Amino acid sequence: MKILPRFFLPLLLLAGLAPAWLRAAGVPAEIPLWPEGVPGIKADTSNETVAGSTYTHTHHPVMLYHAPKAGTANGTAVIFAPGGGYVHVNTGGTGFVQWLLDDGVAVFTLIYRNQDYGPPAPLQDMLRAVRLLRSQAKDFGLNPDRIGAIGNSAGSHVVASAGTLFDAPEGKTGAALDAVSGRPDFMILTFPVITMEPPFAHSGSRTALLGRTPAPDLVERYSLEKQVTKATPPAFLVHTMQDTTVPVENTVMFYEALLHAGVPAEMHLYEKGTHGSGLSPSFGQTADWPLRCAEWMRAHGWIAPLAK
Numbered sequence: 001m002k003i004l005p006r007f008f009l010p011l012l013l014l015a016g017l018a019p020a021w022l023r024a025a026g027v028p029a030e031i032p033l034w035p036e037g038v039p040g041i042k043a044d045t046s047n048e049t050v051a052g053s054t055y056t057h058t059h060h061p062v063m064l065y066h067a068p069k070a071g072t073a074n075g076t077a078v079i080f081a082p083g084g085g086y087v088h089v090n091t092g093g094t095g096f097v098q099w100l101l102d103d104g105v106a107v108f109t110l111i112y113r114n115q116d117y118g119p120p121a122p123l124q125d126m127l128r129a130v131r132l133l134r135s136q137a138k139d140f141g142l143n144p145d146r147i148g149a150i151g152n153s154a155g156s157h158v159v160a161s162a163g164t165l166f167d168a169p170e171g172k173t174g175a176a177l178d179a180v181s182g183r184p185d186f187m188i189l190t191f192p193v194i195t196m197e198p199p200f201a202h203s204g205s206r207t208a209l210l211g212r213t214p215a216p217d218l219v220e221r222y223s224l225e226k227q228v229t230k231a232t233p234p235a236f237l238v239h240t241m242q243d244t245t246v247p248v249e250n251t252v253m254f255y256e257a258l259l260h261a262g263v264p265a266e267m268h269l270y271e272k273g274t275h276g277s278g279l280s281p282s283f284g285q286t287a288d289w290p291l292r293c294a295e296w297m298r299a300h301g302w303i304a305p306l307a308k
Contacts, residue, residue, distance in 0.1 A: 031063040031108070033128045039173040042116060055111045056088040061125045063132075064109040066094055072104035075143035076302045079129050079184070080109045083153030083191075083276075086122070086208035087115055096152065096277050099290040103303045106142065108133065112158060115208040119222060120170035122209070126162040127171045127182030135180045146302055148186035148233075152277065153246060154205045156192030157224065160254065163187045163235070164227035183233060186302060188293055190238040191275050194250035195223045202246045228257035234264040236296050238289045240273035266296050 038060060045059035063079070080097050084090045089111050097107045112125040130147055137144040151159035165171055166183040193205045196219045210218055220226060235258055239251035248269060258265040270278065270286040278286045297303045 029065050031065055031132075033061045033063065033125055033132065036175065039124065039175075040117065040121065053091045053093055054084075054088050055091070057116055058089065058111055058113050059116070061113055061128075062111050063129055064091070064111065066097070066101060066107040066109065068101050068104045068106050072102070073106065073141060074104035074304055075141065076104070076146040076148070076297075077106045077108060077133055077140070077142045078188070079126070079133070079147070079149040079159075080107055081112060081126060081149065081151040081155030081158040082109065083151075083155045084114065085202070085204045086154050086157075087204070089114065089155075092277075096279070097150065099294065100150075103294060103297075105303060106140065110155075110158075118209055118211065119218070120168075122158045123161045123165055123168070123171050124173060126158050127166060128173075128175075128177065130162065130166075130182045130184055131177040131180040135177060146185055148188065148302065149184040150188035150190070151192060152190045153275065154193045154202070154209075156189040157194065157205065157209075157222075159184065159187050160189055160192060160194060160224045160235075161222070163233050164224050164229070167231075183231070186233050186297075186300065187235040188238075189235060189251070189254070190277070190289070191243060191246055192237065192239070192250055192254065193246055194225055194254045196220075197223050200247045200249040200253070202250075205246075225253040225257045228254070228261045228263065230261050230263065232258065232261060232263045234300065235266075236293050237265065237267040238270075238278065238293070239268075240270045240275075240278060240283075240286060242271070242273055243275045245275035266292075268292055 047057040048059045049056045078100055082089050082091045091109050100107050110129050113121040133147050134144045149159040163184055172178040193202045195201050196206045237251045239248045255267045268289055273283040273286040281287055298305050
């Protein structure tokens, strides 16, 4: 994988040159979210580390661009927010989203800020990612009305935060891009952290994001089942009964909130599968959830129908 120096890419982005260059390169590359300066950046960023696919103490959020299979690009983009319990971000390579790349979808893996910042930094990073792609859709060869997001575990909380709080004042930083909609056009939430309230909250994610003794109003704000409105984007949800890390009730509560708000949603609950991707063949039909999700995306026109 080719990674450009971080001091170089901001210059390209500000000059409007990076998107075409990245497409031509055909390899993942870092795209900084905040070339004008990260809002609220800490004074000391020396602990920012990358070890393999794990990003810890992120101070300079980026997207990693992955081009779809050659000749298949269809104009749809998906921003991938990996999990990590709001402690770190573990991308795990591209295996989790390879099916999207194979279906012509451009994937942008989001390396977002975590426990060093707390809210609203992860929300701001996701909204900025959507705004950046939407504002430069033509340069990236994207349809600005087909920019979705997929999350895994705590990453699903980041995605669902954007899907419910896309117009929230704390999601804006005063940048010119605030004028561009940060609402994802659709959400794919796998093994999602949703609530911050007991008994179904994932305690590790809650502590890392909100602190050990968060104020009640902060807990309610980031209990996303309480933030769903009719403007929340359509959602596809995946979870398993065997998930002992994040209770399946997180998904059920969010689906119920979507249902009551009249938001189109599809939920797949499986018997087998530990917390995570669920892609192991040992989990049986659980491993087919990407097929079901692709069918859902085709039904909505985000990827092309299968040839007859």
